[in-house]
Amino acid sequence: MQFARPLAELIAQLEKLPGVGPKSAQRLAFHILRMADDDVRRLSESLLVAKRSLRLCDVCQNISEGERCEICSDPRRTDDVICVVGEARDITAMERLNEFRGKYHVLHGLLNPIDGIGPEQLKVRELIQRLANGVSEVIVATNPTVEGDTTAFYLAKLIKPLEIKVTRLAHGMPVGGELDYADTATLLSALEYRREI
Amino acid sequence: MIWLESLGVEGYRNLATMRLEFSPSINIFSGKNAQGKTSLLESIYLLSSSQVLRGSRDGEAIQDGSESAQVRGEVAPTGTELGVDLGHGKRKRALINTSGLPRASDLIGRLPSVVFWSGDLTLATGDPAARRLMLDTELSQIFPAYLKAFSAYKRALQQRNALLKMAQERFVSDEVFESWEVQMVAAGEQMRHIRASWLETLRPFAVETHAAMGRAETLSLEYVTKEPGDLAIQFAMERRREIARGATLFGPHRDDLELTIDGRSVRLFGSQGQQRTAVISLKIAVMHAAQATLGFPPLLLLDDIFSDLDQERRKALVEVAMGAGGQVFITCTESEQAGDSLIGAAKVFRVQSGQVEEE
Known part of the structure; x- marks a missing residue:
C-alpha cells in the first residue's frame, strides 16, 4: 500500500533516527497524526530550539547552552581532576553520585576502526590541550568493552609521559548483588581485580 | 550430573510444535532421512551452545512461513529453563527462566555437550579453521574465562584488521x-594458555582410545603456533606486511592442532580409515576431557554416525556412550543400527515428517 506523500515523507525522516526501524517509524508517524495540533507544534519547535541553541562546551565538549557548560563554569568544582567519558550521557550517570567534584571531558565516541573512528574523530586533541593547566589526575571512565579498554589504554599512553596520574574505573561485582546471579564475565573481572582486605 | 529433562520447540525447521520428555541416559531419534531427526538434535545443541549446527545461519532454522522459532528446555536437577528465540532480521535471544540474557552467548556453559556428526571428518581432512572451531566451541563451554578471552580477542582482531x-x-x-x-595479546595469551593446558588433559585420552581401536599406530596431537616468539613483538615487527595484506597474520586465530599418526600428518597422508579413526579418537577424548574437567559427563549428541562407521569404530563409540554415564542423544535411520545393548537401555522416539512419537 502507498502512503500519502506527506505521511511517507514523515516516515522516511523518522526512519533516519537511530534504533528506529521501518515498523517503529510507521507507528510513530501514525501516533503523531493522532496527536493534538499543539503537541505536534511543541515537538517540532523543541527539535529546532534544541538544535539551534545547543553547542559543545569549549572546554569539556559536553553539550551546552553557552560557550561553557554549567559544570565547567561552576567555581566550586576543581580543575585538577578530569573524568573522561565516551558520551555526554555518561556525565549524567557520574553526576547522580554527587561525589565527583572535578570536571569532565567528553570524547564523543570510542576508538572503533570498523566504523572508521580513530583519535582524529574523537575529542582527544582537546583533552591533551587541557592537561597543561595543573591537572594531577585523569580518570578514564569509558565502558568496559574492548573499544572502551583500547581507548583507555591509548589515552594512558598519551598522558602518562606528561607525568599525570591516569586511572581507570574498576569493574567487578555489582554492589548489593548476589554472587549466584552475577554474569560470568563480571564475576571473572571481579576475581581478576580482587584486592586484599 | 546435568541433563535435559524436556524439550519444547515451535517454528523450528520442519518440526511440529511439540514437547518431549527425555531419559537421563540414552535417547534415540529414529526415522528415515529428512524427517527431522537432525533438526531435533540441533535444537538441543542450540540450547547448549546458542549456535545452530552445520554452519547454517540462524534464520535458516526458522520454519517456512513462521515469524520466529522458539526452543525451550528444562535442565535437571536444577529445574532451570533454558531458551533460545530466533527471529527474521532480529538478534538471537537467549533466556534463562524466561528472562532474556544480555548476549546469546551468555547461555553457553549451562548445558555442556559434545557433538559427533558427519562434519567432524573435517577435523582430520579440513584446514586448521575446523580444528580451531572445535577447540573454541568446547573450551567456551567448559571455561568461562576462555569464552571471555575468545570474545574479546575476536572483537579486537576485527578492529585491528x-x-x-x-x-x-x-x-x-x-x-x-x-x-x-x-588487547589482542592479553586475550590471545590467555586463549593459548587454556588451549595448551586442555590439550595436556586431552592427549592421553586420545592416544589411549586410538590404541584401543586395535591399530598398532600411534596418534599424536601437537599445538602449533606460527610466530617464533612473543606475539606483541611479532605484531610490531610485521605491521608493515600486515598493512599490505590488510589482515592479521599471527595469533591464536592462526594456530592449529596438528594430528599425526606415526609422525605423518593425518590430513596430508592419512588414509580414509586413518582419518576416521583419528577423528573418533579425538572426539572421544574431548568427551572424556570435558567430563574430567567438569566433574560430570557432558551431553553426547551423536548424529547419524552409525551409517558412516564400520563395526569396530561403531562398537568403540557405543561403549564410550554407554560407559560415560551421562545423557546421550542418538539419531539413526533404523534404531536397530544402534545395537541391542543400546536399545534395551534407551528411550526411542520415532521421527516422521517433523512429528515425533515415543515408542
Missing part, C-alpha cells in the same frame, strides 16, 4: 596500533 585496511589509506600512529594489539 579494520585498522590495517585503514592504514592503507591514511596515517595510523604506532600508539593506536599498540592499543589494539595490547
